[in-house]
Amino acid sequence: MTGFAPEWLALREDADAEARSGELADRARDLLAVNREPLVIRDLGCGTGSMGRWLSARLGGPQHWVLHDRDPRLLELAGASLSGVTVGTSGVTVETRLGDLTALGAADLAGASLVTASALLDLLTRDQVNSLAAACVEAGVPALFTLSVAGRVELDPADPLDARLQDAFNAHQRRDGLLGPDAPAVAVEAFEGLGARVETRPSPWRLRPGALVREWMRGWVEAACEQEPGLAGEADGYLRRRESARAVVHHVDLLAVP
Numbered sequence: 001m002t003g004f005a006p007e008w009l010a011l012r013e014d015a016d017a018e019a020r021s022g023e024l025a026d027r028a029r030d031l032l033a034v035n036r037e038p039l040v041i042r043d044l045g046c047g048t049g050s051m052g053r054w055l056s057a058r059l060g061g062p063q064h065w066v067l068h069d070r071d072p073r074l075l076e077l078a079g080a081s082l083s084g085v086t087v088g089t090s091g092v093t094v095e096t097r098l099g100d101l102t103a104l105g106a107a108d109l110a111g112a113s114l115v116t117a118s119a120l121l122d123l124l125t126r127d128q129v130n131s132l133a134a135a136c137v138e139a140g141v142p143a144l145f146t147l148s149v150a151g152r153v154e155l156d157p158a159d160p161l162d163a164r165l166q167d168a169f170n171a172h173q174r175r176d177g178l179l180g181p182d183a184p185a186v187a188v189e190a191f192e193g194l195g196a197r198v199e200t201r202p203s204p205w206r207l208r209p210g211a212l213v214r215e216w217m218r219g220w221v222e223a224a225c226e227q228e229p230g231l232a233g234e235a236d237g238y239l240r241r242r243e244s245a246r247a248v249v250h251h252v253d254l255l256a257v258p
Contacts (some may be wrong), residue, residue, distance in 0.1 A: 001070050006048055006077060011212050012071075013050045016078075016118065021201035021253040025058045028047045028144050038062030038093070042109060044101045044117040045069055049078030051118040051146070052092070053085065059114075059130060062090040066112070068101045070135075102128045106138035115141050117119075121148040121183035122173060129179065133190035137258045143191070147203055149173065150250040151181025153220070157245065161238050167222035168231060175227070184252035190255040198256045205249040212245050 032039055039059060043051050046067040047192060056063055056215050065082055069075045077094045085092040121129060136143045151170045155162050173180025191198045207213040221239060225232045
């Protein structure tokens with residue numbers, strides 16, 4: 001799994017919050033309302049804690065967040081930011097766990113009320129998603145995974161190079177056995193195969209011209225060119241043409257209930 005710069009995570013946080021499915025988050029809240037308090041939430045690949053900042057207010061009540069990440073710098077930022085969060089009259093308590101979250105098993109998730117992650121599943125392999133699903137189901141813990149890439153981008157205005165770049169980017173996402181845009185379907189298959197009830201909802205980024213769409217597009221084009229070097233000669237011209245483009249970047253949110 002690849003690390004991410006805090007600056008990029010901060011730039012995308014508002015777009016992430018707008019895109020995530022409030023409907024699935026509310027379903028998770030209603031499901032957890034029967035659990036004992038405080039809720040124990042395990043956030044896998046927490047980054048700077050944006051999922052916690054978004055979801056904690058929606059869940060309500062006393063909460064204890066266990067933050068997992070392999071990047072100590074991000075983990076420190078996430079722990080500090082969530083430690084100051086208040087939900088109603090209750091404070092959110094936090095602990096951090098540094099390490100490889102793909103090694104977590106059912107025993108590690110025991111006692112959790114909910115497992116959650118944002119923009120994670122597409123960075124995993126099929127075996128890792130299968131293992132994560134098995135851990136959640138065996139532990140009897142619902143899972144809410146948001147913002148898995150769907151492999152589809154809509155750009156306005158359109159450009160003749162769009163489709164070729166999208167295909168190359170999707171191939172780059174699947175390198176070394178990673179799931180990339182196949183992740184939502186694989187996760188649904190994994191959870192349903194273990195008897196869990198699964199719901200999915202679209203969660204598209206809707207990006208207007210500005211810093212985020214420029215930074216996203218630069219990374220999108222760079223990855224496509226890395227996958228298909230023949231595109232490199234057209235990259236600079238393409239980016240100049242797209243400076244005022246709007247983008248819809250499709251994602252999928254998933255709620256699995258054992």
